[in-house]
Each structure stands twice: as structure tokens, then as C-alpha cells.
Amino acid sequence: MSGWAIFGQAVVALVGGGVVGLIYRGLDRKIAARMQARIGPPIRQPFLDLGKLLVKETVIPKTAVVWLFSAAPFLAVLASFTALLYLPLGPFRPVLEGYGDAILVLYLLAVPALAMALGGFASGSPMGVVGAQRELVMLMSYEFPLAVVLVAVAWRLAELGISPAFSLGTIAAHPLWTQVGPLGVLGLAVLFLVLLVVTPAELAKIPFDIPEAETEIAGGLMVEYSGTYLALFYLADAVRTVVMAALVVAIFIPYGIAGPLGLSGAAGAALDFLFWLFKLFLVMVVAVTTVRVGMARLKVDQIARGFWLWGTAVALGGLLLLVLDKVVRG
Amino acid sequence: MSERDPVLPEVEEKTLVFGGPERALGETFEIPIGPIHPALKEPIRLTFRVRGERIVGVEIRTGFAHRGIEFMGMRQGRNLIQILYLSERICGICSVSHPIAFTQAVERAAGIEVPPRAQYIRVIISELERIHSHLLWAGVAAHELGFDTLLHLTWRVREKVLDILEELTGNRINYAIPIFGGVRRDITPEQYPKVWEALRYYRGLLEELLNAFLNEPTVMARTRGVGVLEPKEAEELCAVGPTARASGLRKDVRQDRPYLAYPDFEVKAITPEDYGLTPMGDVYDKIVVRLLEVRQSIEIIEQALENMPEGEITSFPKIPALLAHLKKAEGEGLGWHEAPRGEVIHYVRLVSGEEAPLVWKVKAPTYSNLMSWRPMFEDQEIADIPIIAASIDPCICCMDRFHIVEGGREKVVAKEELLRLSWEKTRKISAQRGARVPESGGKG
Amino acid sequence: MILKTLISQLLSRPATNKFPAKYMPKSVTKFLQRVQAGKDQIHPPVPVPPKFRGKITYDREKCIGCQLCIRVCPAKVIEFKPEVKKIRMHVARCTFCAQCVDACPVGALGLSPDFLLADTDRNSPNLIVE
Numbered sequence: 027m028s029g030w031a032i033f034g035q036a037v038v039a040l041v042g043g044g045v046v047g048l049i050y051r052g053l054d055r056k057i058a059a060r061m062q063a064r065i066g067p068p069i070r071q072p073f074l075d076l077g078k079l080l081v082k083e084t085v086i087p088k089t090a091v092v093w094l095f096s097a098a099p100f101l102a103v104l105a106s107f108t109a110l111l112y113l114p115l116g117p118f119r120p121v122l123e124g125y126g127d128a129i130l131v132l133y134l135l136a137v138p139a140l141a142m143a144l145g146g147f148a149s150g151s152p153m154g155v156v157g158a159q160r161e162l163v164m165l166m167s168y169e170f171p172l173a174v175v176l177v178a179v180a181w182r183l184a185e186l187g188i189s190p191a192f193s194l195g196t197i198a199a200h201p202l203w204t205q206v207g208p209l210g211v212l213g214l215a216v217l218f219l220v221l222l223v224v225t226p227a228e229l230a231k232i233p234f235d236i237p238e239a240e241t242e243i244a245g246g247l248m249v250e251y252s253g254t255y256l257a258l259f260y261l262a263d264a265v266r267t268v269v270m271a272a273l274v275v276a277i278f279i280p281y282g283i284a285g286p287l288g289l290s291g292a293a294g295a296a297l298d299f300l301f302w303l304f305k306l307f308l309v310m311v312v313a314v315t316t317v318r319v320g321m322a323r324l325k326v327d328q329i330a331r332g333f334w335l336w337g338t339a340v341a342l343g344g345l346l347l348l349v350l351d352k353v354v355r356g
Numbered sequence: 357m358s359e360r361d362p363v364l365p366e367v368e369e370k371t372l373v374f375g376g377p378e379r380a381l382g383e384t385f386e387i388p389i390g391p392i393h394p395a396l397k398e399p400i401r402l403t404f405r406v407r408g409e410r411i412v413g414v415e416i417r418t419g420f421a422h423r424g425i426e427f428m429g430m431r432q433g434r435n436l437i438q439i440l441y442l443s444e445r446i447c448g449i450c451s452v453s454h455p456i457a458f459t460q461a462v463e464r465a466a467g468i469e470v471p472p473r474a475q476y477i478r479v480i481i482s483e484l485e486r487i488h489s490h491l492l493w494a495g496v497a498a499h500e501l502g503f504d505t506l507l508h509l510t511w512r513v514r515e516k517v518l519d520i521l522e523e524l525t526g527n528r529i530n531y532a533i534p535i536f537g538g539v540r541r542d543i544t545p546e547q548y549p550k551v552w553e554a555l556r557y558y559r560g561l562l563e564e565l566l567n568a569f570l571n572e573p574t575v576m577a578r579t580r581g582v583g584v585l586e587p588k589e590a591e592e593l594c595a596v597g598p599t600a601r602a603s604g605l606r607k608d609v610r611q612d613r614p615y616l617a618y619p620d621f622e623v624k625a626i627t628p629e630d631y632g633l634t635p636m637g638d639v640y641d642k643i644v645v646r647l648l649e650v651r652q653s654i655e656i657i658e659q660a661l662e663n664m665p666e667g668e669i670t671s672f673p674k675i676p677a678l679l680a681h682l683k684k685a686e687g688e689g690l691g692w693h694e695a696p697r698g699e700v701i702h703y704v705r706l707v708s709g710e711e712a713p714l715v716w717k718v719k720a721p722t723y724s725n726l727m728s729w730r731p732m733f734e735d736q737e738i739a740d741i742p743i744i745a746a747s748i749d750p751c752i753c754c755m756d757r758f759h760i761v762e763g764g765r766e767k768v769v770a771k772e773e774l775l776r777l778s779w780e781k782t783r784k785i786s787a788q789r790g791a792r793v794p795e796s797g798g799k800g
Numbered sequence: 801m802i803l804k805t806l807i808s809q810l811l812s813r814p815a816t817n818k819f820p821a822k823y824m825p826k827s828v829t830k831f832l833q834r835v836q837a838g839k840d841q842i843h844p845p846v847p848v849p850p851k852f853r854g855k856i857t858y859d860r861e862k863c864i865g866c867q868l869c870i871r872v873c874p875a876k877v878i879e880f881k882p883e884v885k886k887i888r889m890h891v892a893r894c895t896f897c898a899q900c901v902d903a904c905p906v907g908a909l910g911l912s913p914d915f916l917l918a919d920t921d922r923n924s925p926n927l928i929v930e
Contacts, residue, residue, distance in 0.1 A: 061505070065814045065816045065818070152385060156406075323574075435871065
């Protein structure tokens, strides 16, 4: 593929990712509102919010470490957009396939969280510091189950002789459900559940939104951000939702419907793409929206203990089931 | 005020830290909560000294919502009927509790009898207000926990009781029902079916609410064992209302010193034992007590409606006669009421020939509950601050007194000085904004 | 569990009353102008019950100038006009307690269901009753 072709595809992916992220955020707010018997904002509201934030004044507190405070939002938005380039987008292979795999996506998902924490520390406000501490604790706690899920799936693929096993394009092209026995299906189901639970933690949504707890520390690590910087964080959050949902879909439910329906070519690709968007929407509604309105916020020690003990145990259990499945099937 | 933050002077380590200076080892820093903070519904300044997430000290500073209402009530030029509406506006949530206590105080001071039907109507409105206040509190507590769905749910069901109050009294808040000698509006037979329907609605809903708050795993994880107030501490700190009852103390003004029509209903104080739990005094118990009190209020209103006596609604139907009687009344009187937050007391001293009282003193329930914050915050985490602060149902506007801290000295501001200061400030701000300057006497 | 409530609320109509419009209009003044011109309409508020305490009404014929209402008003709303022995009321200060209504011996005062009284001028004609 020529460099220009890749560049063109990258631009489409990035802009599309941003637009889809904001639309989905609007849908998330609308559905959450309807679940609470409210009308909710119109679906175009995140665009209006972004526009409003971009025209507001950016205030930098006197006690802030200015270079770090200003760099953090850019870091966050760059990392989350870059992650889009390594994910399979529906029927299309990842734009930068071969240049990076799932491990890179994991890092790119962690960088915005780190950037927010650094921004919180750099802001010089006690609320920001507390929020940043909590974000780091939470980051350390959910990364392990997330890594276990990825490693388990990649290992099983490698055992089946499919490679490169860590590339997300490969993972999406070879769903494991039909290639393992009943123990493996159970193991995959367990890992699917773990990934769905890690999703709101990754995105810092209730019950895991303690870094930004509104009622406790008035916005936590985001409290001193305003104007353009806040707009960048907002955009980064919207895109991370898409990235995380796309990750879930790529690993566990990458099926298309154009094949079974007998369509192919451009029409088939378009239909598959729309179906993929719908799958993203479903993952978001189940893992983010419903959970966000149905639970209270957990404290950071409860989250940390929960993920380190239960999350890791369950994920390792899923891995164990996959191993047993391999042993059983020889 | 001066350039320097006048509210928080230099504080010595000793006074601030729980358990004495030994516990201050290690890095600690201060987190200010308030006066403006999303966790607080009203302005109050809480300064926490924390190590990591553990709270090691707290300092409470009040005075941000003081409006000088008692002073306004004691000035010449106001008669008791006007002051009644001042007392109503001390608080918006416990809005009929203050007039009820005030009217009782004045009735006892002036020797005014109240007909039984009026007492029943006062009880009905008080209990309806208790339902509304506890549902409001439940929603606020859920919001502090991050559970906005319960906030919207409880506030939505609260609309029904507000509609009933609007039907009976003409307004959703500030009901303007009590007057010296009785009540101002009657509950007509056409309104009975609506009230019954609302009560049935709430009875049906109560199970769902109890379930949503008490059996939700995340709510239990956040409230069990959090903000514990031992019964001994509750007694020493003179906690009142659901704050004390959640620790197991059976204290309720309706039970201990019955007034209005409460002797006919035999109200018993509700503690978590009535739900089958051993009282621990934590936030969970406080939720239990308040939701059970909603059920108790429904039962009281049903009893009151069934046994409503006939008769007049006020012993002074003509206002000039009431004003004349009040003007020549002499004596002192104490009025008390079990507001949704606890015991509210009004004291009035009347002098014959004067329309304004000589003394009017209000003791709001949150004033008694405020000090119970200190043991509740001890050794808790920052994440628990909002829910512990909300658990005593603070109504700061009911409660405030005022401190000036100037140059490190503190002094309590007396009434005339407060008035003078507020005039000066208004004149200064009006001059800065080029607006009309109020004339002396504060009018305009 | 809470999930049942969430699903049932998702599938029913929202509980919000859409007064004055469903979503915030881009420009409130333009919206109000369009409503005046009849091109748009305001969703009505929840109806108020009878005997709701709204804006004060005054029957000048019945008034005898006894000034009882002025004695009981807590907010100094009512001003006496000695030359005609009638009153003028500043609705901007009114707390809607209806004590004046109770005090009036001839029933010249009342409270209407009108509560949409927001204005930018204390002395606009809508807020002075005489």
C-alpha cells in the first residue's frame, strides 16, 4: 500500500472516529436520561459542548506546572486517536496493520489515563492531586485483568497455529468461539465478562469514576482544566469509548452479516460497517450506559481490591479454562 | 473583608487533629470542602487534614448563610403576624416546622387556645412535609453516592406529595398554613379523596424504595460501617432527630413531650431495630430510619384523616381582634416540633403594648447535630465525606450564627453591628455598580 | 432490582414536563418573539390547583381604605395612597402569603393562579397593581 493511500485511510479513520465518538456520547447521554425518565439532551449535544469549550478562555492556575499542565491534554488526545489506527474497523483491516499490535493498543489506552493523572498532579490543586492519585491506583488495578484477557486469547490463537497472534486484525479475522471445545467456550465467556467489566473502569465511568467524582472532589483531576484543554480531554474521552468498544468487538464478536446474507463487494462492506457500528453501540449501552445509571460509585480501595483479587482471579480462571481446553483437545 | 482569606486563620496542629499530635506524623495536607462545593447543598466550610485518603482531622466553620432573621423579627415596626412569615422562610425544606414551633411559642406566651380541628390539620401538614423532606434527603444521599438514578426516582415520586400540598395549601413550599389560634385553610371533603389516593400511592411505592436503597449492593458497600456515631457519643453530643435515632436512642419530641394532636396518635420513635437490624449508627441505619419514618407519617396522616374532629379552624377568625390580643399579651413561651431533622425550638418573650417580641430565639435541629460530624468523620476516607456530611441532613440555613475573624481574633457579631455592616456593604456595592443607593433604614 | 426500573422507564414516556420547550432554543428572545407572532408555541406548564397562591388581584371598588392589609403584609408590598384612600401593590416584593387576602374585611383582595411573573423591571405595569 502506498504511503499516500495509508495516509488517506488514516485521515478518514481519525476524523470518523472522532465524529462517531461524539455521536455515541450523545446517544449514551440520551439513553441514560430515558432510563431515568428524563428527556435528556439532544444527540448533537456533545458537538455543541465541544464547540462551546473551544471558544472559552483557557485558565491556567498560578500554582500549576505550566508545561506539563498544557501538554497533558494533547498527549491524551493524540494517544487515543492513534489507537484507532491499529484497530479493525468493521470489515476493514487496521490502517496500520503490521506496524503495531494489541500490546501497543493497550499502551495507547493507558496513556490518556496517565496523561490525565499527570495533568491532575501538575494542576497544583489539592482536588487534582487526590483525583490523580486515585486514577493511578485504578490504572494499576484494572490493567492486569485486561492484559490477562488479551494474552489468553492471543495464546490460544498461537496454539492453533494462527499468527501473528497479537495483531488485532488477525484476532478479528479468526474468532475463537467456533475453534475451541466446550471448556474453551466457557473460558471465552468468562474472559468476555471480564473485559466488559474492565471497560467502564478504563473509561472512568460509574461505578469506577472515582478519579473524577463530581460530588466528592468537584471533578478531581479535571477540576482545573477549562477551555481548549478541557475540550481536548472531552474529545479524548469520546474516542477512547470507541476504541474500547472496538477492542471488545474485535476480540469477541467480530462477526459480519454480509457473508451470511450473501452480499459482497462494496454493498457488503458497507453493510458490515454499519453492523459493526451497531455492535459498538450495543457494547457501549451494555457496558457503559446501563452500568452507569444502575450503580453507585465505588471507593478506590474497593475498586483496587475488587480488580486485584476478584478481577484477576476470574481472568486467570478463564485463562485456565482455555489451557484445559487445549490439553483436552490435544 | 480584607485581602487575606478571612475565614481560615492559622490553626495550630493540636486543635485540628484527632487523637492528639502523635497522630500527625507523616505527610498530611489540607482539603477544603466548601463553602461552595458540589457535595454540599448549602455553604459551610469543612477543612480536612488528610494523609492519602484517610481523614485525620476536621474543622467546621459556619456562618455563611446567616441572614439575621431573629434580629429582623425583634425590631420595632413588625408585628407578630409579619414575623410568622419570616419564620417560615428560615428554611425551605422544613418550611412548616418553624411556623408551627413559633405559633405554639406565641400561643403559650399569649394564652391563645387552638381548636382541635386546627391541631389535626397542623399535624397532617407536618407529616406531609416530613414525607417530602425525607424523600428529598434520600435523593440527595443517592446523588452524593454517585447514584443519580435514585435521585431522579425519589424526586419524581416526591412530586406527588408536593402536588397534594399545593392542593391543600396553595403552594409547594412555604405553605402559610399556621396562624396564631389555628390554621388558615381547611381541608374540605372534596380534597379527601386526593389525599387518600396519594397515601395509597406512597404505600405501594415504599417497598420499591426500601428495596432500591437498602438491598442494592453498591449502596450497601458505600454506606455500611461508614460514618458511625456510637450511642454514647450521640447522647453526649445531644444529637436529635434521625441522627440520634439511627444510633439506637429512642428520642422523639412527638413521643417525649406530645403537642398539637400527637397525644391522640401515640407516636413511637423509630430506630433500626424496627427493621430488624442492630443499630450501628452508620449511614445505612440513617437511611433505614428515614424511610421507615415515611411509612410512619403515612400511617399518622391516615389516622388523622379518619378521626378528624369537626369544628372551627381558628379561634381568631378576625385579624384585627388577633392583632389586638397579641399587642396586649405579656409573657414568655416555648414552642417545639419534631422537624424532619430533629427537634426545633422557638422561644418568644412578649411585652404588653409592643407589637414586636422582646426576644425571639430559634434553635434549629442541625445546630444540635452539627457536632456529631466530628466522631463520624474520624478515620474515614475522603470518598466518604459527601455521604457522611449529608447523613445528618444538614440544613445550614436553619442553623447559622456568625463569626468575624479579623486579625486573628474572633468575635461574635451582635445584631445592630450585623445590620450596620450589611448596610455598608450594600452601599459600597451599589456605588460600585452605579445602582440606586438604598436610603437609610435599608428600604428600597 | 434497579434494572427492571431502568428498562421500564426506558420504554415509557419521560416524566419531564416540557414547559416551555423540549430543548433549549438557540436564542431565547427570538423564541419568545416567534411565540408572540404565533409561529411557535410554548408547551403549557403543569396546571395549578384552585386556590393556588399566585399574583394578587385587587378590586378597587370594594376597597374602603382601612389599611389592615398594610398592617399584616410581611414584605412591605402595599403602599397607601392617602388622597384617594386606595392602595398600590408592588408585586415584585410579594411573598404570596395571602395574609392580606385574609385580613381584608370587604374581600377586595384575592390571589389569581398567575405565576409567570418574571420581568426585568420592578416597576413594569405587570408588577404594579392598583
